[in-house]
Amino acid sequence: MPGMNILVELRLRFHQTLQGLVDDPTDLLDLVVPAQDPRFGDYQANVAMPLAKRLGRPPREVADQIVRNLQVADLCGPPEVAGPGFINLRLRDDWLAEQLQQVSTDQRLGIPAVDDPKTFVLDYSSPNVAKPMHVGHIRSTVIGDSLCRILRFLGHRVISDNHLGDWGTQFGMILYGYKHFRDQQQFAQAPVQELSRLYKLVSQLVEYHQIRRSLPELQEQLAQRIEILDQQQALGPSADAAEQKRAAKRLRGLKNQVVEMRDKVAAAEKKLAAVEESTELNRLAEQHPNIGSAVLEETARLHAGDPENIRLWHAFLPVCREEIQKIYDRLDVRFDYEYGESFYQDRLAEVVDRFRQGGLARISDGAVCVFLDGFQAPMIIQKSDGAYLYATTDLATIDFRMQTFHPDAILYVVDHRQADHFQKLFAAARLVGYDRVDLQHISFGTVLGDDGKPYKTRAGDTVGLEGLLDEAVRRAHAVVAANDDAKPTSPELDDDQRRHIADVVGHAAIKYADLCQNRTSDYKFDYDKMVALEGNTATYMQYSYARTQSIFSKGQIDAEQLRAVDSPLCLQHPTERALGLQVLRLSEAIAEAVLDYRPNILTGYLFDTAKRFSEFYQQCQVLKAESDSLRTSRLRLCDLAGRAIRLGLELLGIQVVEKM
């Protein structure tokens, strides 16, 4: 067997040993982990302490007993017991060298596929087709794509399905816009831009009228709050300390509310002004006072099968889709299926029927509701006007996926704000019998701007994804050009090469910045940091890879031939050993990343690998090594390091270049 997961192997050995001490040692095996500190060796087992408690014996004694029975001599030096009962393991250099040799001819770098392949449906990206994609879509797309690549690499069957929003109110908007505001010539020449303009125009007008209706009430509420606040402030301090504290808290809460509402009112007024200051917009707003309900009617007509709206929908969809495809092409993202919301339209009634017939739903306030244990609000699957909701579509989607793909798991890569929705959805799905499929919401945080608020332009609009990518590429180009110009001898890249490199580096920077963050946390969007050449960035990994490649071109060495060399590697220098071990641990990194669907584990691994390589390269001469055999060994190590980095990046959906 070429290669293995070292951690898995060690756990296997511990499993055998621990069976003599306890009935089921499975849960203890998680306590065999990579060492926290190089001083403790390569791996450590923390099993003795909890076990000692269970057995009622001193932990060091238990540790000693484990060490005596442990069969690891073929891969480790003698285990050591330290501290309260930690068992420290250090892999044998000759074993590592042997492993590396085996791995070097293996396409997969010794990473085994899983024994029990499963079927996953991955639901990610899922933009609304009538709206331009914006920064908020990038995380779902990039994280989903990476998980897809990783799971496939591990041998799972993965079905990626882009659940497009192609049936909602946004289509009502462009239908209305097309019918009332279109510029026919523009539409003929550049339909994408024209539809996008219409969408923005209609949504602005709809919002305008909404605000005009709601603003007085909002202002009134604000006035009331201020009044209450004044009253509270006028009250003298209470004699009771506890009461005084509560009053202070109430006061703070009120003040926050007032500030919040003031901001709301100000934002609303600004939006009104934007329309009113433009004679053109003002005129349109006056001519279309009922645009809000009219848009809903267009949507309803579409859903009811109105021939004209259906015809337009069929005409618009490919146009919108094409716009989105440009982004996917740039990001190198593909899907197996794109069953959008529209696909499920004629399956919604039966979903509701099933719930009603099963006695799982009942009518409340005219709407069909599913009341679920542990939730205050029900999940509404049909509105009082008869319309269906996204909850209905999502349930129909689960039906379809279960019947079509028979998945073991369905993963939804969607931002954290929809956590509630998914909890209800999953609970409802279990109610109708889908209790064996693993339904998971892979949630992620918000992309923030410099100010710590959701990333917007200065004008307050969301940032279009295409412009974002352009900017990253532009900056990457500037950096690549500057660096090439500064090379000690002379620049070595022509314009085409520079453009290609900037393209790869720029897109990689965006993806990596997203993936290297723990997905559950929000993160600040910062071009400078993304395209930075140092630190944990795609650029640094790509640079490290390019360095490994440049050694081969400089030495005019054929890597293929090198891989076939039939002798173990030399790991005498500490940096050689550290790099070699690091290469062998890609398998662990992938396994851990997939455990909780966290690509940032993989980026962390790559960063470590790049650092190990730098250290090695700094301290060990490769082409000028003392002997031929050492030179060959080090070249092989460079090859392995480069391949580990390239493979890791590939699993993140990031490409490499040979020179940069």
Added chain:
RNA sequence: GCGCCCGUAGCUCAACUGGAUAGAGCAUCGGUCUUCGGAACCGAGGGUUAGGGGUUCGAAUCCCUUCGGGCGUACCA
């Protein structure tokens, strides 16, 4: 009001799900070097992990509580 998430170095973030002295990258300061790619490497300073209490051999991590933030909260997605 209720529910969920979060608070870690000046800044941006990790921390293998309870392990040993909490780590990186920026930034700051110092060093290496007649560059196999210096887009590098080595080192230093910087912390009461928001505060308090608890659980246990052991807590950033689990429980309670206070403070501060974000998000969601019956017919949008």
